[in-house]
Amino acid sequence: MPYCRLLIITFINVIFLTKAFSQSTTPSFLQLNASQNRWADSVFATLTPDERIGQLIMVSGYSNRKPTYEDSLVNLVRTYKLGGVVMFQGGPIRQAKLTNRLQALSTVPLLIAMDAEWGLAMRLDSTVRYPYQMTLGAMQGNDSLIYTMGANLAKQARRLGVHVNFAPSVDVNNNPNNPVINFRSFGEDKYAVARKALAYMRGMQDNHLLTSLKHFPGHGDTGTDSHYDLPLINKSRAQLDSLELYPFKQLINAGAAGVMIAHLSIPSLDTTRNRPSTLSPAIVTNLLKNELGFQGLIFSDAMNMKGVTKYFPSGQADELGLEAGMDVLEFTEDVPAAMAQIKQAIATGRMTQESLDARCLKVLRAKAWVGLNQYKPIVLDNLVNDLNPVSDDLLNRKLTEASLTVLKNTNNLLPLQRLDTLRIASVAIESDKVTAFQKMAANYTLVDHFNITSKTPDSTLAQVRDSLKNYNLILVDVHLNNIRPAVKYGLQSKTAGLVSELVATGKAVVTVFGNVYALDKLTFPADTVLASRNIEQARAIVMPYQLTTYAEELSAQLIFGAIGASGKLPVTVNQRFRVGDGLAIKPLGRLKYTIPEEVGIDSRYLMQQVDSLVNVGLAQKAFPGCVVQMAKDGKVIFHKAYGTHTYDASLGAEPKPTQLDDLFDMASVTKVSTSTPALMKLVDEGKFNLDGKMVDYLPWLKKSNKADLRWRDVLTHQARLKAWIAFWKDTKNEDDSWKPKTFKAERSGRYPIEVTDSLFEFKKYPKTIYQQIKDSPLNEKKEYVYSDLSFILYPQVVKRITKTNFEDYLKTNFYRPLGATTLTYHPRNFYSLNRIAPTEYDSLFRKTLIWGRVHDEGAAMLDGLSGHAGLFGTANDLMKLVEMYLQKGNYAGQQFISTKTMNEFTRYQFPELGNRRGLGFDKPSFKYSGNAPQSATKDSFGHSGFTGTFIWAEPAYNLAYVFLSNRVYPTRNNNRISELNTRTNVVEALYRAVKRGIQ
Known part of the structure; x- marks a missing residue:
């Protein structure tokens, strides 16, 4: 990109974002009405010092485990008067029942949290799943849809009795090998990350769902997963200020309710060897609170992760996290040990009760803001239906459609025209059944389907190869069932070979349903013998970013011209596929397949x-x-x-x-x-x-x-x-037999016209019909x-x-x-x-x-x-x-x-x-x-x-x-x-x- 153009784009981004983020830095939950403040103050006054510590601890909750597990969770919450539970796997009815049970025994209503970056379906069955943030990162100028996503998610969460979503991720993912952030990031452009995260955050907070920006101070540039080890971010403070911290600063200025601290080792911010950022006063208090002026809730990342427990055992890590300045410990593994360590820290003067009391009061005010001052149990009736509104079906379609990215389009092949000139085969790779993509493609014209996997016998592959010679266009839909780099995004070596082989035919339109970084595994150096099989040699390339029914159906509709494409790559994959790449495709006007709500009709009524x-x-x-x-x-x-x-x-x-x-x-x-x-x-x-x-x-x-x-x-x-x-009546005699030169029971040269399997018409009889009309x-x-x-x-x-x-x-x-x-x-x-x-x-x-x-x-x-x-x-x-x-x-x-x-x-x-x-x-x-x-x-x-x-x-x-x-x-x-x-x-x-x- 020319330097002048880059400067202009940067200037425009800065002006736009300055306006977008101009808002009070005080989180709205700290701006309570008198009634809410009185409730928080009065509850605080009733709590013992130990109970105030308990308000700062969140334990994990699962609704898909045995009754004995639930009993132990109930006992833990009741015994230590804990402040909250972060819910993980299960289903909405089961979780609602568990939440109601826990709330019923808690003197102070619990703050219920979830890690629901792409919707409640990230954790629960029978709920709405939204696109990954990386998918949304491809959208251009549709941030209002992301706001709506946040708003809808907030309504679903609140209906389920959830008050905190540990989202959005504002990590700038500029490391393709990042094993933990990757598709969870909006991309590598800090301006886009900030802008889209702002829309998501506001959608949630405007609908009274607490949010938590993560993973502070930035988890995007690492090849280590903090679930299993302590990642090292070896960047200067200037580099962090310029990139990683940018989105956090902007959203904090816009009134972010919460920030989650990552388990990272960052020598430029804290030189203490192997000290994770969650336990660092320099990062939590000095940087986040003092320098950036953040006043909201500070959450730890899960305290059971190896990024923190590798060097600091459970209990000690919890105490050091509070000592560093955090407000809420998430996923404390050993509550008794943590309580003991925290109380000892107060006794020895490393922490003061007053500092913990202030944090406890902040948590109580957050509870009042989400309505726990007037707590009501979750109503189970119609819960699943309420969590799956038709409006979200439409929203998911819009989000997916807006993200579709066309990376190559030789001679403007897409959208496909002149269907009468095309003999089309669709080849689904890594799917042994007809796919949603194939079914949708078949709505547009005759498409013959082939399904192959890395386990397909060579004899079957040979038959497919021979069959494909009869077609002049091959739609290749690649189904990758994993999105993580550790397993090559689900791309088997044989799968990659199959894709490359189809590309080499010169007839392929390739759609990759999976992580965008998988494109790198299908790209071969120009100076190798595989260059002719490089995915870049495909006639067209469509990138939907993930494997969902929405992505499959809409990708097919894009190819056939029912919809257009405007998406751009949110990250750089390699030298061939770079951030910002993406071709605009205009719709051709074929029938689009959607739901009534897209045209303003109530589908249930219809x-x-x-x-x-x-x-x-x-x-x-x-x-x-x-x-x-x-x-x-x-x-x-x-x-x-x-x-x-x-x-x-x-x-x-x-x-x-x-x-x-x-x-x-x-x-x-x-x-x-x-x-x-x-x-x-x-x-x-x-x-x-x-x-x-x-x-x-x-x-x-x-x-x-x-x-x-x-x-x-x-x-x-x-x-x-x-x-x-009634032409046929003239062929019958009065005795119901056939007149001469009308019908016979067997086919012959004189009676070739087949009327039924056993009735054949005289070859010249149609002329009689025309004559009857004439006469x-x-x-x-x-x-x-x-x-x-x-x-x-x-x-x-x-x-x-x-x-x-x-x-x-x-x-x-x-x-x-x-x-x-x-x-x-x-x-x-x-x-x-x-x-x-x-x-x-x-x-x-x-x-x-x-x-x-x-x-x-x-x-x-x-x-x-x-x-x-x-x-x-x-x-x-x-x-x-x-x-x-x-x-x-x-x-x-x-x-x-x-x-x-x-x-x-x-x-x-x-x-x-x-x-x-x-x-x-x-x-x-x-x-x-x-x-x-x-x-x-x-x-x-x-x-x-x-x-x-x-x-x-x-x-x-x-x-x-x-x-x-x-x-x-x-x-x-x-x-x-x-x-x-x-x-x-x-x-x-x-x-x-x-x-x-x-x-």
Whole structure:
């Protein structure tokens, strides 16, 4: 970085931080109201000298141990009248019960503390886990989110009866080999560390949670873990002032409530050999209290750590800590020994009772500030739910998204574009199951998954290598299950080799879910034979910093362009990956997958409403199963599968639970998913005239009553066409046998069209169908009559104009570029029947269960391919098409259909005639009739399908909706789905949820 630029950035940081930290240096817990002060003074007056010492001691507490342990803890607290307990492992209900028990026997309410740097989940199950501080260090300009994290954590802690969080860590981690701080630091930039720690601290303290800055005077530049030895910080006082002490000074000036002293040997501050800083008057009293003016609570780091006990046995170390100037001893191992040593120190004059009394009073004032002057037991009812608010799900998503860092992006590969040109494989390394990353990637397009670990047999690896030759892009997600340098961040040598091998293909996008320093283990010197396998040779590199579901899902969404990236490396890994590195990536506009709260909707309300409506339908057997998907503002906020494929196995299909990726027969939704988009594109290209005549594009209609019908009338169902023709009935004799040249039970050259496994159609019979349409009479009156007939003909129109088969045209121009790869005709050719919902048992025509073949008889007789029925697909892929419509023909930066044409097709064409239709699309009735949601606006549009399908787009609220079911199973005579109005009522619930959020 040029020197001038560095000076400018430093100057800006200084100005910003000076303003940010300008606040009273007095911690707020020392600024009590009269009532709180009276309580602290009165309690103090009742305590004996020994009890005052007890208030300065915190012992450890575990809620996951046997009753005998709890009894011993209770006895210890009661016997020595201790001031507090620092809680460790367990669960929220167990900890709450233990806390209530301890508080009930304490004359003075206990100060309950936790080491919860990244949330209560650092210690407890069933609680919220926030990102590590190193992850947050990558965020740029989103410190308000860190404040919110602190505020939310404070509320959770207080709900659990916790009053102190030993956080934040303000250590500046400038040593990559630091075994104990590392990912717990915000990074190596002292300004960023101070700024982010300030936001975190204020969030907690503004919500009455005591904090403790750690690890004073700075634990970032050491390769020794103070849990196991005494680290040496061999820096000058000037160096410490310039770097390590900077964040502490700033946060102390901003009113920090507490500071934790580390177990460090720092000769420039205390020359006494092997004296840890926790026991150093020069560091605790002279530096922290006198020089820096800190008036808050001074906590020791855990007094059982080898950093202090290696040279000073338990008891003696506790006494020396108080003698050095600390207020609270955390994790005292031997309370009787500590009490004895402290009392002896008072007796011999090394400490005075008055100095301890002052510290005791400070602790009592802190207790009053957190509300212990009006102590109430923890309410157990609804505790776990209260500790897991939906708002924190959203916050975690935002924090993770803001931290994602792209370190390489060759030729702007990310976000991925032109999905139709990519053959994508995902390779999860060190995961033997399909990962959250892989599942999310599969939402965007066809992705084939491979999972390998360091234990995968060589024969399997050889098969994977051979398979990967068929792909031109490989998504490599590296799952590191450890974050500590002592174990190389969980990176096995074979794992590193696998990553390097995939990078060497020249096709890899690598995402490392783990400690950022692991990148160094995947970087090889340029002058070695491994240089070609250096991770730097990857086409793109994404760094999410840790292995969580949030990180996995959002990294995949970044790669596919649903979200952008703005993160920067908070530390220097090596010469290639340095602090501040990170490329800005803009989102491309594909669907984002998130929760309703991100768009201002209450997820519980929406879930309750949708579940209730769907469950009524299931209970009344309106349909055996369904999939519901909803999106707002381009964000999928609801995607849920209900019920089963069938009610029982009597017809040959098992009642398999419905899955999100199941394929359904779209029925008439085919009209707006195939014919309509094809015509819109042809209109854009000037190849199709809406006001032209049918004969213009279907010359064989010449001299028929259809020849002069105008396409605009045809597409709006007012061209006098018959509603439908039962084509199959003309193939039957009166005795139910087949007429000649209709069907045979076996396939042959003359009967190649497969209608069922044992029914094959004469090869020229489709021409008979077209002829029947040509010869059919017109209705007498020109009025709205919904008709299938013209849509049966659109594949011919498209083929005649484009010289391309209808399905190929759709897949090439729409489905593959959208990533909607399951949208297809003839799904049995591509997917297992287990993924396809069966429809009706056809007892009249086909005499079998219709499963994986089109339900509509006419489409079945056209080899399963028609413009009115026959399309299958998943709800997720269908939504991509709906979203493209909603966004005026644009999706992921590609304009599939012009805005002008979209507007034309989706507007009312003949409202003056009482015709509610657009061109191809259905629209709300002018008087509510149930065909659309009741709250639908005049600009909304969609379509329903006979098999129980429905789509809807609402521009006014930017809503997209898909409902897929197989309501015709086992018979079409079941019309309860319409009687209940399930499909439109479900989307109406979405409208209500949106309006509720706006109010």
